Amino acid sequence: MFDSLSGKLQNVFRNLRGLGHLSEANVADSLREVRLALLEADVNFKVARDFIDRVKAKALGQQVVQTIQPGQQMIKVIHDELVDLLGAEHAGLALAHNPTCILMVGLHGSGKTTSSGKLARLLHKQGRAPLLVAADVYRPAAMDQLATLGAKLELPVFVRQEEKDVLRIARAALELAAAQQRNVLIFDTAGRLQIDEPLVQELVRLRDVVKAQEILLVLDAATGQEAVNVATHFDRALGITGAVLTKLDGDARGGAALSFKAVVGKPIKYVGVGEKLEEFEPFHPERMAQRILGMGDVVSLVEKAAEAVDLDTAQKLEEKMRKGQFTLEDFLGQLRQMRSLGPLENLVGLLPGGGEMLKSADLSKSEKEFRHMEAMICAMTPQERRTPQILNARRRLRIANGSGVKVSELNSMLQRFGQMQQMMKKMGKFQKMMARMGGAPPPGLFRR
Amino acid sequence: MGLLQKLKQGLQKTQAQLVHEIQRVVTRSPRLTDASLDDLEAALLGADLGCAMTADIIAAVRKAFETQGRAGLEIVAIAQAEVARHLGQSDPHLRAPTGGLTVVSIVGVNGTGKTTTSAKLAHWLQSQGQCAMLAACDTFRAAAIEQLKLWGQRLDVAVVAGAYHADPAAVAHDAIAAAQARGAQYLLVDTAGRLHTKNNLMQELQKVHRVMDKKLPGAPHEVLLVLDATTGMNALQQAREFHKAVPLTGLVVTKLDGTSKGGMVVAIQKELRLPVKFIGVGEQPDDLQPFDPAPFAAALFSTKA
Numbered sequence: 001m002f003d004s005l006s007g008k009l010q011n012v013f014r015n016l017r018g019l020g021h022l023s024e025a026n027v028a029d030s031l032r033e034v035r036l037a038l039l040e041a042d043v044n045f046k047v048a049r050d051f052i053d054r055v056k057a058k059a060l061g062q063q064v065v066q067t068i069q070p071g072q073q074m075i076k077v078i079h080d081e082l083v084d085l086l087g088a089e090h091a092g093l094a095l096a097h098n099p100t101c102i103l104m105v106g107l108h109g110s111g112k113t114t115s116s117g118k119l120a121r122l123l124h125k126q127g128r129a130p131l132l133v134a135a136d137v138y139r140p141a142a143m144d145q146l147a148t149l150g151a152k153l154e155l156p157v158f159v160r161q162e163e164k165d166v167l168r169i170a171r172a173a174l175e176l177a178a179a180q181q182r183n184v185l186i187f188d189t190a191g192r193l194q195i196d197e198p199l200v201q202e203l204v205r206l207r208d209v210v211k212a213q214e215i216l217l218v219l220d221a222a223t224g225q226e227a228v229n230v231a232t233h234f235d236r237a238l239g240i241t242g243a244v245l246t247k248l249d250g251d252a253r254g255g256a257a258l259s260f261k262a263v264v265g266k267p268i269k270y271v272g273v274g275e276k277l278e279e280f281e282p283f284h285p286e287r288m289a290q291r292i293l294g295m296g297d298v299v300s301l302v303e304k305a306a307e308a309v310d311l312d313t314a315q316k317l318e319e320k321m322r323k324g325q326f327t328l329e330d331f332l333g334q335l336r337q338m339r340s341l342g343p344l345e346n347l348v349g350l351l352p353g354g355g356e357m358l359k360s361a362d363l364s365k366s367e368k369e370f371r372h373m374e375a376m377i378c379a380m381t382p383q384e385r386r387t388p389q390i391l392n393a394r395r396r397l398r399i400a401n402g403s404g405v406k407v408s409e410l411n412s413m414l415q416r417f418g419q420m421q422q423m424m425k426k427m428g429k430f431q432k433m434m435a436r437m438g439g440a441p442p443p444g445l446f447r448r
Numbered sequence: 449m450g451l452l453q454k455l456k457q458g459l460q461k462t463q464a465q466l467v468h469e470i471q472r473v474v475t476r477s478p479r480l481t482d483a484s485l486d487d488l489e490a491a492l493l494g495a496d497l498g499c500a501m502t503a504d505i506i507a508a509v510r511k512a513f514e515t516q517g518r519a520g521l522e523i524v525a526i527a528q529a530e531v532a533r534h535l536g537q538s539d540p541h542l543r544a545p546t547g548g549l550t551v552v553s554i555v556g557v558n559g560t561g562k563t564t565t566s567a568k569l570a571h572w573l574q575s576q577g578q579c580a581m582l583a584a585c586d587t588f589r590a591a592a593i594e595q596l597k598l599w600g601q602r603l604d605v606a607v608v609a610g611a612y613h614a615d616p617a618a619v620a621h622d623a624i625a626a627a628q629a630r631g632a633q634y635l636l637v638d639t640a641g642r643l644h645t646k647n648n649l650m651q652e653l654q655k656v657h658r659v660m661d662k663k664l665p666g667a668p669h670e671v672l673l674v675l676d677a678t679t680g681m682n683a684l685q686q687a688r689e690f691h692k693a694v695p696l697t698g699l700v701v702t703k704l705d706g707t708s709k710g711g712m713v714v715a716i717q718k719e720l721r722l723p724v725k726f727i728g729v730g731e732q733p734d735d736l737q738p739f740d741p742a743p744f745a746a747a748l749f750s751t752k753a
């Protein structure tokens with residue numbers, strides 16, 4: 001999702017890495033690139049400016065000049081600032097009250113109804129008893145939409161088709177919740193503009209009636225500069241407690257997330273990553289920042305794998321990936337497991353450099369292509385899978401014939417596999433380096 | 449190519465700059481200050497025009513401002529004219545009614561307002577004295593069909609719908625048959641929202657269009673991409689991908705009644721030459737207006753809270 005931003009930052013760093021020291025001029029040069037990248041990613045221009053100023057102040061400070069590899073230090077400064085901007089840790093929901101009331105608010109079409117359903121599913125899985133409340137009295141068929149979602153989830157939905165008064169709906173829903181022992185109420189409110197004063201006041205009254213503990217702003221990841229206005233207005237009127245970032249499965253770079261965090265200072269709690277009801281995840285700022293910097297989200301990948309694979313295998317896989325000992329055999333095993341993990345594009349996107357790979361090679365055709373890959377690897381001998389270097393022309397021809405593809409396709413698969421291996425190796429080194437800089441510097445690093 | 453030509457090419461940039469300077473001196477125009485340029489940049493970036501477009505416009509404004517003389521227009525006026533010029537380059541009209549049926553396909557990512565736009569467009573066509581029909585081809589999202597049907601009841605427009613999870617191409621096919629049988633002039637096809645990165649969904653859309661073309665050669669005659677005005681630079685990417693999958697004929701920008709300016713259409717217009725045909729400015733049926741570049745450009749620079 002942040003691929004282009006990370007791509008641009010990587011370009012900057014590539015240049016920086018070669019530098020012996022950082023001067024004011026070349027820091028300014030690189031930061032201009034970073035600023036452009038941030039703006040292209042829809043980070044609000046004021047937020048971007050502040051961010052650049054902060055990085056600049058730090059980069060030109062003593063700490064950089066004294067270290068041996070200023071370029072790498074620079075990466076760390078930007079990384080840390082990004083994590084800082086995105087928020088330190090994942091923030092959960094305040095669910096202590098009984099019943100807890102959660103308001104989902106936002107602009108039209110940001111994904112409030114779908115997110116309400118997803119949140120209800122998540123809370124239900126965590127052992128709560130959620131009640132969905134259809135409080136969108138304006139959009140035609142909005143209530144039907146929530147009712148359908150509720151039926152799909154087998155969760156109760158409070159719907160009063162003819163009622164046009166949100167407050168009356170809320171009071172009746174609270175009574176019903178008490179009667180049926182539902183301990184979390186999720187109010188799916190109507191989409192409204194942040195400047196539509198009467199409608200915003202309606203939300204304020206709703207908040208006061210139900211004494212909402214959580215007010216979540218649902219924000220489309222593709223939102224542009226406007227994100228700042230939306231967030232500040234809603235926050236000022238309602239005192240929002242957090243945000244849900246939706247449609248992150250698109251290729252929007254999600255600069256809105258940075259803007260939101262910077263101006264409101266409230267955490268982003270969840271992200272929506274697909275149209276299906278289970279495609280909803282807690283927001284992890286640290287991971288997101290790493291992703292921005294093109295370090296790949298191996299943790300997420302392993303977590304995903306762990307859902308389908310047993311933990312041992314997953315750990316071994318991560319280890320292998322980090323050490324760059326990923327063989328065609330592992331690749332084959334992965335291909336087969338990935339099938340059960342959902343669309344391949346999502347998964348490859350999590351791999352280091354995967355984003356760029358997605359762009360250059362059209363992996364959207366992946367399902368078919370990956371079936372071919374599987375066939376090709378199956379046509380190899382175990383020895384060939386472990387050491388693809390021994391594949392000469394004869395062997396290649398045999399494999400191609402055996403799996404019903406052209407030799408050129410086999411070649412391109414092997415080449416791509418090689419690239420993937422390279423990326424993993426690089427990422428492994430990079431992670432080690434980050435860990436080193438984060439913790440105490442190992443002896444010998446600064447002595448030279 | 450001779451050496452002279454190469455030299456000439458190399459000197460062109462210098463020459464342009466020189467001409468610009470001379471013009472500036474001759475017309476006694478004041479130089480632009482950094483502060484006013486910063487303000488302009490902030491306004492352009494804040495309206496989601498994006499970096500590249502902002503840089504282009506600033507360059508154009510600088511050139512125009514520094515050569516127009518002392519009593520010339522102020523920079524915002526120049527920038528407005530520049531934006532309007534960019535936007536006014538292609539035909540913003542919907543295909544005029546012919547003898548037969550005109551099929552308009554409404555496409556876009558999730559939550560931009562496709563269903564509402566379809567309904568409003570039907571209303572607008574009716575008010576123009578045309579007979580329009582709606583096809584509910586969003587068979588995926590919960591209650592999308594009900595939403596369009598309710599609009600149909602409210603506006604007294606016939607709606608052709610299938611069952612949920614039915615093949616949208618089949619619904620479109622039936623809708624064309626129904627519209628032809630009734631002798632309608634326009635058929636508005638409301639498709640399901642899809643992210644432009646989901647290849648399978650884009651293929652589904654292509655299939656819907658293929659089937660329509662088979663049923664009525666040339667259909668869909670208009671393909672309108674609905675863009676949410678709050679969207680930032682991703683809008684360009686959306687337009688690119690949709691245009692690649694199903695050649696678009698125009699844009700509809702929705703939710704312009706808020707404080708969002710929808711500036712990204714300027715960049716889209718520049719790259720893809722897609723005219724904005726309509727803008728959505730509210731939730732009522734009449735809140736869909738044919739696009740007019742001049743007021744749109746003016747609104748980009750307005751500072752309503």
